[in-house]
Structure formats: C-alpha cells, structure tokens
Amino acid sequence: MDTFWQDVKFGARMLLKKPAFTVIAVLTLALGIGANTAIFTVVDAALLRGLPYQSPQQLYHLWETTPQQEYPQREASYPDFQDWQKNQAFEGMAAYTGGGGILSGRGEPEMVFSPSATANFFSVLGVEAAKGRTFRPGDDIPGAEKVVVLTHGLWQRMFASDADILGKPLTINGTSYTVAGVLPASFQFALRPADLWLPYQPNERQLTRRFMHGTNVIARLKPGTSVQQAQTEMGVIASRIEREFNDSHAGTAIKLVPLQEQVVGQVKPVLLLLSGAVGFVLLIACANVASLLLTRSLSRQKEVAIRAALGASRWRVVRQLLTESVLLSLAGGAAGLLMAYWGVDALVAALPENQLNAMPFLKSLWIDGGILAFTGGLSLLTGIVFGLVPALQSSKLDLHDALKEGGRIAGTTARHRLSGALVATEIALAVVLLVGGGLLMKSLLRLLQVDVGFNPQNVLTMTLSLPANKYSDPSRRVIFHEQLKERILSLPGVRSVGTVDNLPLIAGNTTRFNVEGDPIPTPGQEIEANFRVTSVGYFQALGVPLIQGRLFDERDTAGAPSVVIINKSLADRIFAGRDPIGRRLSYSAVDSTPDLIIGVIGDVKTTGLDDAIKPVLYYSYRQIAQLNASLVIRTSADLAALVTAIRLECRALEPDLALFNVRTMEAMIAGSPAAFMRRFPAFLIGIFAGVALLLASVGIYGVISYSVNQQTHDIGVRMALGARALDILKMVLKQGFILTLSGLVCGALAALALTRFLGNLLFEVSAHDPGIFALVFTTLIIVAFLACYIPARRATRVDPMVALRYE
Numbered sequence: 001m002d003t004f005w006q007d008v009k010f011g012a013r014m015l016l017k018k019p020a021f022t023v024i025a026v027l028t029l030a031l032g033i034g035a036n037t038a039i040f041t042v043v044d045a046a047l048l049r050g051l052p053y054q055s056p057q058q059l060y061h062l063w064e065t066t067p068q069q070e071y072p073q074r075e076a077s078y079p080d081f082q083d084w085q086k087n088q089a090f091e092g093m094a095a096y097t098g099g100g101g102i103l104s105g106r107g108e109p110e111m112v113f114s115p116s117a118t119a120n121f122f123s124v125l126g127v128e129a130a131k132g133r134t135f136r137p138g139d140d141i142p143g144a145e146k147v148v149v150l151t152h153g154l155w156q157r158m159f160a161s162d163a164d165i166l167g168k169p170l171t172i173n174g175t176s177y178t179v180a181g182v183l184p185a186s187f188q189f190a191l192r193p194a195d196l197w198l199p200y201q202p203n204e205r206q207l208t209r210r211f212m213h214g215t216n217v218i219a220r221l222k223p224g225t226s227v228q229q230a231q232t233e234m235g236v237i238a239s240r241i242e243r244e245f246n247d248s249h250a251g252t253a254i255k256l257v258p259l260q261e262q263v264v265g266q267v268k269p270v271l272l273l274l275s276g277a278v279g280f281v282l283l284i285a286c287a288n289v290a291s292l293l294l295t296r297s298l299s300r301q302k303e304v305a306i307r308a309a310l311g312a313s314r315w316r317v318v319r320q321l322l323t324e325s326v327l328l329s330l331a332g333g334a335a336g337l338l339m340a341y342w343g344v345d346a347l348v349a350a351l352p353e354n355q356l357n358a359m360p361f362l363k364s365l366w367i368d369g370g371i372l373a374f375t376g377g378l379s380l381l382t383g384i385v386f387g388l389v390p391a392l393q394s395s396k397l398d399l400h401d402a403l404k405e406g407g408r409i410a411g412t413t414a415r416h417r418l419s420g421a422l423v424a425t426e427i428a429l430a431v432v433l434l435v436g437g438g439l440l441m442k443s444l445l446r447l448l449q450v451d452v453g454f455n456p457q458n459v460l461t462m463t464l465s466l467p468a469n470k471y472s473d474p475s476r477r478v479i480f481h482e483q484l485k486e487r488i489l490s491l492p493g494v495r496s497v498g499t500v501d502n503l504p505l506i507a508g509n510t511t512r513f514n515v516e517g518d519p520i521p522t523p524g525q526e527i528e529a530n531f532r533v534t535s536v537g538y539f540q541a542l543g544v545p546l547i548q549g550r551l552f553d554e555r556d557t558a559g560a561p562s563v564v565i566i567n568k569s570l571a572d573r574i575f576a577g578r579d580p581i582g583r584r585l586s587y588s589a590v591d592s593t594p595d596l597i598i599g600v601i602g603d604v605k606t607t608g609l610d611d612a613i614k615p616v617l618y619y620s621y622r623q624i625a626q627l628n629a630s631l632v633i634r635t636s637a638d639l640a641a642l643v644t645a646i647r648l649e650c651r652a653l654e655p656d657l658a659l660f661n662v663r664t665m666e667a668m669i670a671g672s673p674a675a676f677m678r679r680f681p682a683f684l685i686g687i688f689a690g691v692a693l694l695l696a697s698v699g700i701y702g703v704i705s706y707s708v709n710q711q712t713h714d715i716g717v718r719m720a721l722g723a724r725a726l727d728i729l730k731m732v733l734k735q736g737f738i739l740t741l742s743g744l745v746c747g748a749l750a751a752l753a754l755t756r757f758l759g760n761l762l763f764e765v766s767a768h769d770p771g772i773f774a775l776v777f778t779t780l781i782i783v784a785f786l787a788c789y790i791p792a793r794r795a796t797r798v799d800p801m802v803a804l805r806y807e
Contacts, residue, residue, distance in 0.1 A: 021292065022328070022331075024292065025289045025292055025293075025328050025332070026328060026331045026332045026335055027332075027335065028285045028288050028289055028332070028695065029285055029286075029289060029328065029329055029331075029332025029333070029335075029336065029379075029382060030332045030333075030335035030336040030338075030339055031281065031285060031336070031339070031691055032278070032281050032282035032283075032284070032285030032286070032332075032336070032382070033282065033285075033329075033332055033333050033335075033336030033337075033340075033375065033378055033379055033382065034335070034336030034337070034338070034339030034340045034343060035278040035281050035282070035336075035339075035340075035343065035688065036278045036279065036281075036282050036336075036378060037336055037337060037339075037340035037343070037367070037371065037374065037375045037378070038278075038339070038340040038343030038344050038346075038347060039271070039274050039275055039278045039347075040275070040371065040374055041340065041344050041365055041367060041371050042271060042344070042347055042348075042365065043271050043272075043274075043275055044370065044371065044374075045365055046264045046267065046268075046271055047264060047268060047271060051190070051259060051260055051263065052186050052187065052188065053125045053126050053127060053259075054125070054126020054127075055126065055220075056259065056260060057258070057260070058091075058220050058221045058223075059124075059125070059218060059219070059220055059221075059258070059259035059260075060218065060219050060220075060221065060227070060230075060256045060257060060258055060259060061191070061216070061217070061218055061256075061257045061258075061259050061262040062076070062084065062093075062217040062218070062219060062234070062254060062255070062256055062257075063075070063254070063255045063257065064076050064080065064213070064238075064252050064253070064254060064255075065252060065253045065254070065255050066251065066252055066528070067250075067251035067252075067525065073255060074213050074510070075097075075213045075214050075215055075216050075217075076095075076213060076215045076216075076217050077206075077209065077210050077211065077212050077213050077214075077215060078095070078202045078206045078207055078212070078215050079207070079208070079209075079210050080210065080215070080241065081093075081095045081215050081217055083237055083240075083241055084217060084219075084234065084237060084254070086237065087219075087230065087233045087234055087237060088233065089221065089222060089225045089229050089230035089233050089234075090219040090220060090221060090222060090225075090230060091124075091220045091221065091222045091223075092120055092123065092124040092219065092220050093120075093124065093217060093218070093219040093220075094117065094118045094120045094121040094123075094124040094125075094217070094218055094219070095117070095118045095121070095200055095215045095216060095217050095218075096115055096116065096117040096118070096121055096192065096200065096215075096216050096218070097115060097116050097117075097200060097214055097215055097216060098113075098115050098192050099113070099114045099115050099116055099198070100112065100113050100114055100465065100628070101114045101172040101173040101465075101468075102172065102173055102174075102465055102467050102656065102657075102658045103158075103170070103171070103172055103195075103196075104171050104172075104174075104467065104656055105170075105171040106158060109467070109655075109656045109657065109658050110158075110658060111463075111465055111658035111659075111660045112154070112172070112195040112196060113192070113193040113194050113195045113196075114148075114172060114194070114195065114196050114197070114198050115189075115192040115194050115197060115198070116197070116198045116199060116200035116201070117135065117140075117197055117198075117199070117200050118135075118140045118199075118200045119135040119136060119137050119138065119139045119140040119199065120135075120137075121134075121135065121197075121200075121218075122134040122135065122149075122183075124218060124219070124220050125189075125218075126220075127183065127184070127187050128184070129149065129181035129182060129183060129184070130152065130181075130182050130183060130184040130185070131165070131166060131181055131182040132149075132166045132179070132180050132181030132182060133180055133181045134149055134180070134181055134183070135147070135149065135180070135197075135199055139180075139199040140199045140200050140201055141201065142201045142202065142203065142207075143201075144199065144201065145178065146175060146176065146177045146178065146198075146199075147177060147178050147179075147180040147199060148170055148172070148177040148178070148179055148180065148196050148197065148198055149179075149180055149181045149182070149183060149196065149197045150165070150179060150181070150182045150183065150195075150196050151182075151183050151187070151194055151195055151196060151197075152182060152183055152184060152185040152187070153185075153195070154195040154196055155182045165179050165182065166179055166180070166181065166182075167179060170196075172196075172198070173467060173468040173469065173627075174467050174468050174469020174470065175468070175469065177198070183197075190263040191216070191262065191263065192216075210241075210245045210248045210249065211248040211512070214509075218259060219256075227256055230256060231254075231256055234254040234256065235253065235254065237254070238252060238253050238254045246523050247523050248523075250522070250523030250525075251523075251525075266673070266677070267677075269760055269761065270677060270680060270681050270761070273436075273681055273685075273757070273758070273761070274681060274684055274685070276754075277433060277436065277681075277684070277685045277688045278688060280429045280432060280433055280688070280692065281433070281688045281691055281692060282378075282382065283425075283429055284425075284426045284429050284430065284691075284692050284695050284696065285382075285695065286382055286385050287422040287423070287425050287426045287429075287699070288422075288426060288695045288698065288699050289325075289328065290422055291419045291422045291423060291699055291702060291703065292702070293325065322383070322384065325383045325384070326380060326383035326384065327383075328383060329379045329380065329382045329383030330376075330379050330380070330383065332379065332382070333375050333376065333378065333379030333382075336375065336379075337367070337372075337375050340367060340371075340375070341367060344365055344366075344367065347684075348365060350680060350683070351676075351680070419702075419703045420703055420739050422699065423696070423699040423700055423702075423703050423739055423743070424739050424742045424743040424746065425743070425746075426692070426695060426696040426699045426743070427696050427699075427700075427739070427740060427742075427743025427744060427746075427747060427780060427784075428743045428744075428746040428747035428750060429692060429696075429747065429750075430689065430692035430693050430695075430696040430743075430747065430780065431743065431744060431746075431747025431748060431750070431751055431776060431777075431780065432747055432750050432751045432754055432755075433685060433688055433689035433692045434689045434692070434693065434776040434779065434780070435747075435751040435755060435772055435773060435776050436685050436689070436751070436754075436755060436758060437682060437685040437686040437688070437689040438769075438772040438775060438776060439755060439758055439762060439765055439767065439769060439772050440678055440681055440682035440685060440686075440758065440761060440762070441682045441686060442765050442769065442771075442772060443678050443682070443761065443762045443763045443764070443765045444675065444678040444679050444682050444763075446763050446764045446765060447609050447610060447674060447675060447678055447763045447764075448609075448669070448670065448675060450605070450609055450610075450763075452504060452505070452604065452605045452609070452669065453504075453544060453602055453603045453604035453605055453613075454504065454542040454543045454544045454602075454604055455542070455543035456664075456665035456666045456668075456669055457665075457666065458634055458635060458636060459541065459542065459543075459632060459633065459634050459635075459664065459665035459666075460631075460632075460633045460635055460639060460642065460643070460662075460663075460664055460665075461503060461630055461631060461632055461633070461661070461662075461663060461664070461665055461668065462630065462631050462643070462646070462659055462660070462661060462662040462663075463628065463629070463630045463631075463659070463660055463661040464628070464629060464630075464631065464650060464657055464658065464659050464660075465627060465628045465657065465658045465660075466480065466627045466628075466654065466657055467654070467656040467657070468627055470654070470656065471627060474558065474625035475558065475625070477625040477626070477627065478558070478621070478622050478625050480653060480654060481499060481535060481621065481625075481629070483653055484649065484650065484653055485497050485498075485499075485535070485537065487649040487652075487653070488631070488633060488646060488649060491637065491642060491645050491646070491649075492637055493635045493636045493637025493638075493642065494633060494634075494635045494637065494642070495541075495634045495635060495636065496537050496540045496541040496633075496634045497537050497541055497631065497632070497633050497634075498534060498535050498536065498537035498538025498539070498540065498541040498542070498631075498632050499534065499535040499538060499621060499629040499630060499631055499632065500532055500533065500534045500535075500538050500629065500630055500632060501532060501533040501534075501626055501628065501629055501630070502532060502606075502630070503630050503632070503665075503668065504542075504604050504605055504606055505605055505606070505607070505608060505609060505668065505669065505672050506606075506607075507530070507606070507607040507608070508530055508531065508532060508606070509530070509531060510528050510529060510530050510531065511528070511529060511531055511587060511617065512526040512527065512528050512529075512587070513526065513527065513529065513585045513586065513587050513617070514526065514585070514586050514587075515574055515575075515583055515584070515585060515586075516583065516584040516585070516586050516594055517583070517584075518574075527570075527573070527574060527615055528615070529570060529614070529615035529616060529617050530606050530607065530614050530615065530616050530617070531616065531617040531618070531619060532606070532616060532617070532618050532619070533618075533619045533620075533621050533624050533626060533629075534552065534618050534619070534620070534621060535552070535620075535621040535622070535629075536551070536552050536553055536554070536620075536621075536622075538632055539551055539601060540634075541632045541633060541634045542604075542632055542634075542665075543634070544601055544602050544604055545601070545602040546599060546600075546601060546602075547568055547571075547599075547600045547601060547602060548571075548579075548580070548581060548599060548600040549565070549580075549581045549597070549598050549599030549600055550598055550599050551565070551599055551601075552565070552598075552618075552620045552621075552622075556598075556620040556622055556623060557622050557623070558622060558623055558625075560623070561596055562593050562594070562595045562596065562619075562623060563595060563596050563597075563598045563619075563620060563623070564585060564595040564596070564597055564598070564617050564618065564619055565597070565598060565599040565600070565601050565617075565618040566580065566597055566599075566600055566601070566615075566616070566617055566618070567600070567601055567602070567603050567604065567613070567615065567616040567618075568600055568601070568602055568603050569603050569613045569614075569615060569616075570615035570616060570617070571600045573615065580597050580600060581597060581598065581599070581600075582596065582597065583596075583597050584596055584597070585597065585617070595617075595619075601618065603616075604616070608672065608673065608674045609669065609672055609674040609675060609763075610674040610763050611674075630661070631646075632665075633646075639664065643662055646659075647659060674763075677761060678761060678763065681761060693779070693780070693783060696743075696780075696783075697783045697784070697786070697787045698787075700736055700739060700740065700783075700784050700787040700788060701787040701788070701790065701791065703736075703739065704732060704735060704736050704739075704787070704788045704791045704792070705790075705791040705794075725796035726796075728792075728796045729792050729793070729796050732788065732791065732792035733785070733788050733789070733792050735788075736784055736785070736787065736788030736792075737784070737788075739784075740780065740781060740784040743780075744777055744780060744781075748773065748777075751773070752768060755767040755768065
C-alpha cells in the first residue's frame with residue numbers, strides 16, 4: 001500500500017509539471033466520458049430501469065390487430081374489453097382512454113389533460129394514492145358519483161399543495177366532481193398525458209357497439225404465467241368474437257406488447273444509436289490521449305532507463321505509468337461528470353413536448369449513485385485502456401543504448417508506428433460518425449422537404465375547447481364558430497380562416513365504409529379511412545387544392561343531406577377513373593345515414609411526415625359540430641399581436657373557453673415525431689462527429705509534427721545534399737496522406753457495415769449514399785492536409801547546418 005501511495009504522489013507531481021499536457025488530456029477525456037455519462041443516464045432511465053410501477057415486467061398493453069394495411073393495429077371497443085377480461089391468465093385487466101376538459105372556477109379557465117380509467121386501473125399498475133384514495137369498485141359504473149383523482153403536479157401547481165383538498169368540488173367541462181385523492185409524485189403514466197384522472201363511465205353507445213374503438217387496455221400477468229399462455233387464451237377469445245361479430249371483427253386478432261416496450265419502443269433505436277456514437281467518441285479520446293502519452297514517454301526515456309538500472313522491474317515501471325494514466329482518467333471523469341450534469345439537462349431540453357409527455361420520467365432525471373458508479377468504472381477502464389500500451393512500450397528499453405546515448409531518443413520507430421496506428425484508428429472512427437451524421441442530416445432535410453399536400457407558410461394554428469355545459473346543443477357550437485370566424489377575418493392581415501378537429505400529421509379516428517352500388521367487400525377487407533371534421537374555409541386557409549366537385553358551403557347544414565369530401569388517393573383507389581361525385585358512402589353503424597360525395601380534394605399527410613398517404617374522409621362541421629376544434633389561420637400579420645387579438649375575441653364571445661396549443665404550421669411540422677426521430681440523433685451525432693474530426697486532426701498534427709522533429713537530422717542531410725523545399729514538403733505530406741488513407745479505408749469499411757443499422761431512421765436516403773461518403777472523404781482529406789501542412793512547412797525551413805550540428 002505504501003508503494004501504491006508513492007506511485008500516486010509521484011504521478012500527481014509528474015502531471016503537475018506538465019500542465020499543458022495534463023489539461024489537454026483531461027479535457028479530451030472529459031468530452032468522451034461526459035458524453036457517455038449523459039447518454040447512459042437517459043438510456044438507464046428509458047431502457048434499463050423498469051417503469052415506476054409494481055413488478056413492471058408483468059405489465060402488458062393489449063391491441064387488436066386487423067387485416068387492413070393502412071392501420072395494422074387499433075384500440076379495443078368497450079364490449080371487446082369486457083370479453084377480454086374473461087382471460088384467466090391475467091391477475092387484472094384495466095382500460096383507459098384519453099381526454100381533456102376545461103377546468104373552471106379557479107380564475108381563468110384552463111385546458112387540462114383528463115384521461116379516464118376503469119376503477120381497477122391503478123391497482124393493476126400497483127399504484128396507491130399519496131393522499132386520499134384512487135378509484136374504488138363502482139366508481140366506473142355509469143351514473144355513479146363523479147370523483148376525480150389529481151396528479152401530484154396539478155395539486156401543487158393549481159392548488160398550492162392544499163392539505164384539505166380531499167372532498168372539495170372541482171368543475172370540469174361544467175360538471176362538478178369531488179376530489180377523491182392525490183397521486184404520488186413518482187407516478188407518471190407515459191402513454192397518456194394527464195393532469196387529473198376521471199372514472200371511465202362508458203355511455204350507451206360505447207357499451208353496445210363493437211365497431212366503436214378507442215378503449216386502451218393494459219393487463220398484469222398472474223405470477224408464474226407465461227406470456228405465451230396469455231397469448232393463447234387471448235387467441236381463443238379473439239376467435240370467438242370473430243365468429244359472433246364477423247361483420248366488424250373479421251380477421252382480427254389480439255397482440256400483447258410489454259408495457260415497457262410500448263412506452264420506449266419508438267425512441268429505443270435512437271438511444272442505442274447514440275450510445276454507440278458516444279462509445280466511438282470515447283475510443284477516439286482514448287486513442288488521442290494514448291498518442292499524447294507515447295509522445296510524452298519519449299522525453300522520459302532516460303528517466304525510465306535510470307529507474308530500471310537502479311533495480312526497478314518492468315512491472316514496477318508499468319505500474320507507475322499506469323497510475324499516472326489512471327489519475328488522468330479520474331480527473332477526466334470528474335470533469336466529464338460536470339459536463340454530464342449539463343449534458344443531461346441539454347438532452348432533455350432538446351426533446352419536444354410531445355416526446356416528454358410520452359416519457360415523462362425523463363423530466364426528473366438526475367445523476368444518482370448508479371450513474372456515479374458507472375462514471376467511476378468507465379474512468380478507471382478508460383485509464384487502463386489508453387495507458388496500458390504506452391506503459392508497456394515505454395518499459396521495453398535497451399538500457400545499454402538508452403544510457404550510452406546520453407539522452408538521445410532511441411527506439412522511436414515502434415512508437416512512431418504505434419502513434420500512426422492510433423491516429424489511423426481515430427480517422428476511421430471519425431469516418432463512421434461523420435457518415436452516420438451526414439446520412440441522418442440528409443434524411444432530415446429530405447423529410448422536411450416532403451410534400452405535405454398544403455402550404456404551411458404563414459399559417460397559424462391554435463386549439464379551442466368550448467364548455468360542454470353551455471354548448472350541449474350542436475347548433476350553438478356552429479353559431480359560436482361562425483361568429484368567431486367573422487371576427488378573426490376582420491383582423492388586419494388575416495386572409496382566410498377554417499377549423500378542423502385534428503390537424504394534419506396528427507392521427508385521428510378511422511371508419512370503415514362501403515360504396516353504395518359497388519360489391520360489398522368480404523368482412524375484414526373493407527377500406528378503413530381516417531376522417532376529419534372541417535369547416536367552410538379550412539381548405540382555403542391550408543392551401544389544399546380542389547380537384548373535382550365543390551367544397552363545403554352554407555348549404556351543408558345539420559338539416560341538409562349528409563355530405564362528404566374524399567381525398568385524391570381514396571378516389572383513385574375505389575373509383576379507378578369513374579366519377580365519384582354524386583356517389584354515396586354507407587357505414588356499419590346501425591343509425592348512420594349514407595353520405596353524398598360532393599368533392600375530391602388534394603392529398604394531405606394526415607398521420608406523419610414519413611407515412612404513406614392515407615385514405616381520408618372530410619365531413620362538414622355544420623353537420624357534425626364538436627366541442628373541440630383547431631383554428632387554421634392564413635395571415636400576413638405579426639403573429640404575437642394576432643394571437644393576442646384572437647384571445648380577446650374568443651374571451652368576448654365565450655369567457656369560459658380554453659385556448660391552447662398556439663403555434664405556426666411550420667413549427668408543428670418541424671416538431672412532429674417523425675422529424676424529431678431524425679433531428680435529435682442527427683444533431684447529437686453531428687456534434688460527436690465534429691468532436692471526432694477535431695480530435696483526429698489534432699492527432700494527425702501531433703504525429704506529423706513529432707515525425708518532423710525526429711527527422712530533423714535526416715531532413716538537414718537531404719537539404720545539404722540538394723533536396724528542394726518542395727521535395728521535403730512532399731515527403732512530409734506523403735506520411736500524413738498514408739495515415740489518412742489507411743484510416744479512410746478502414747473507416748469506409750466500418751461505415752458500410754454499421755450504417756445499415758440506421759435503416760429505420762433514414763427517409764428516402766440509402767445507408768450507402770455515395771454522396772455522403774464522398775463528402776466525408778473530401779472533408780477529412782482537406783482537414784488532414786491542413787493538419788499536415790503546418791509541420792511540413794516547418795520542415796522546409798530547417799537550416800542544414802543547424803540540423804547537422806543537432807547530432
């Protein structure tokens with residue numbers, strides 16, 4: 001132990017004697033270790049830890065799968081859920097559905113997320129209330145007492161952590177609810193944003209209609225029961241439902257998805273990709289510091305020789321040098337930990353709000369004991385990795401030559417080759433990162449340039465929600481929207497205004513239909529289309545072209561015949577050149593009336609930027625008036641002033657209205673999930689690639705500069721014998737070019753092998769895109785040339801007389 005502390009003290013003194021070397025090495029390691037720690041913190045929270053529920057590995061999400069290509073899976077209907085509960089493999093099965101409402105009576109009305117859940121929802125998850133209770137049996141029976149369970153965040157924010165909140169009334173959408181409990185701060189249900197929870201009390205239509213989907217189902221496996229057993233039992237239930245209700249459930253099955261996978265499945269490939277990228281950054285940092293240590297070891301060769309001559313064994317020398325490298329890595333780890341604190345916050349801040357709502361546990365990330373242990377272990381491993389080879393190389397000396405030459409650097413050929421190999425490795429790793437970043441960036445640009453079917457420029461959107469107690473009559477909703485539209489159109493700079501229930505790129509409800517007069521498809525093979533409810537002016541505000549027929553107008557009222565507009569893709573698919581105008585669509589709902597097709601509109605991306613065009617039906621708001629709608633406003637006015645003016649107009653018409661989600665259409669497209677899935681990794685890998693490029697260029701410069709210093713005598717001889725400056729320049733640049741070329745070749749092979757894992761993140765870009773590879777090669781060659789040119793230029797200025805006297 002005494003010799004260990006001697007090694008530590010001596011190593012610390014040696015590092016302090018070379019502050020420039022120490023600072024550069026520590027900062028280089030801090031970049032690699034800090035990036036790895038930050039990414040691991042997110043990966044640990046999202047992928048490695050279980051969800052914050054009791055025995056989360058036993059929880060599953062259940063989906064109904066269908067034969068339709070457009071929508072391969074969907075939620076259950078409430079009768080389906082009731083039948084699914086008969087499965088004996090589950091300890092409990094619960095249902096939930098999304099929702100939102102206006103919370104009023106406490107200052108300005110506020111829109112809150114208010115999903116509904118069956119009475120056993122929290123018990124299935126294994127969550128108990130922090131105050132009061134959660135739902136109890138009977139709360140979800142239609143007509144039961146109206147109770148509400150608050151999330152901890154809403155209780156703190158809106159009720160100032162009122163200790164006497166239990167039993168107090170709360171008005172949501174004009175209906176009074178009684179506060180039954182407050183959930184713990186640790187509870188976060190990632191699949192639905194929630195401010196409060198209401199009991200899921202199905203209405204008469206939900207209880208009786210098999211085709212009315214929208215009920216999400218989660219279940220907990222019984223202990224000792226396998227998922228295969230549960231899947232088999234669910235298959236039996238699905239078959240029975242299909243036989244009894246073949247018109248609505250032909251070809252359907254039930255799929256079980258682990259709840260953890262359901263929550264993080266979409267972001268998992270991104271996090272794994274980033275983990276690999278930061279691993280490459282750390283390897284580059286290790287190679288860079290190892291190269292620095294090799295160069296530094298040359299100046300300590302005499303010191304090592306003297307220690308060996310005095311009786312120090314090779315292991316003793318290696319241990320001393322390894323102690324110094326581990327001290328460096330621990331210092332780099334400490335600095336990296338500080339970077340990681342900032343990095344974690346930056347990573348979470350870079351996530352869009354919708355992604356944070358899907359993974360709310362990321363909002364409270366912090367570096368705990370497990371992360372500290374990871375950083376410490378990574379630092380120790382890093383110190384051994386980059387320090388071992390230089391230590392072994394430095395301890396392998398010919399004492400006779402080292403001492404006889406009186407300090408002249410001996411045995412440099414092996415070190416030079418090793419340094420070159422390290423730099424070539426850095427270049428190869430940099431190639432992989434640069435190619436990956438380039439592919440993702442090109443993919444993102446392609447995605448953002450995709451034709452969405454409308455003109456998003458100068459379009460403002462916002463969502464409004466009317467209080468249900470005041471607007472139970474659909475005609476009142478229509479009157480309100482007509483009045484609001486007139487007021488908004490009178491504002492300066494506003495060109496057109498419309499409303500829609502779900503904006504483009506946001507998946508909405510779907511329906512199945514048949515064309516009257518055409519052969520009825522086999523059950524399960526009907527066309528399933530997305531549908532939107534729009535007002536007069538919506539297509540004009542969005543800039544969607546009318547292809548055939550007419551748009552909605554004042555004729556399409558609640559008392560008029562039901563009408564529908566279809567998109568071009570749907571018209572081409574079901575009419576194949578026939579005129580769709582005047583044809584009627586019928587539905588499976590028992591009380592539905594056929595809709596008359598009055599127009600064909602251009603295709604619009606309805607579910608996502610990277611999704612194929614879906615069949616879409618558009619209905620008139622005047623015939624299906626709803627409480628919630630999104631305004632779409634085409635304007636040339638100042639947006640901040642316009643938003644303020646619209647808020648005033650809304651409040652003047654309805655003080656209890658909630659207005660939220662104010663954003664431009666361009667911002668909505670840029671922040672869509674598909675764009676995030678490309679932008680986030682492209683941005684981070686771009687940063688990592690920039691760091692890799694910088695470290696690789698520093699490594700090339702260091703190796704070539706060292707090589708020039710070592711060849712000072714040879715260069716002097718060559719120049720004394722008549723070599724021109726251009727010849728010396730070519731000689732030095734050739735060394736750098738050989739290093740760069742070897743790194744490029746190895747990097748290209750690695751990139752070709754690894755970029756195939758980017759397949760799911762690329763959009764209309766090949767993983768082997770030749771343009772990206774060519775750009776990366778050109779960039780690295782230019783950077784390498786600049787890194788080599790400075791020492792090469794210095795070599796041409798060697799004075800032959802000085803160089804010859806150097807020996």
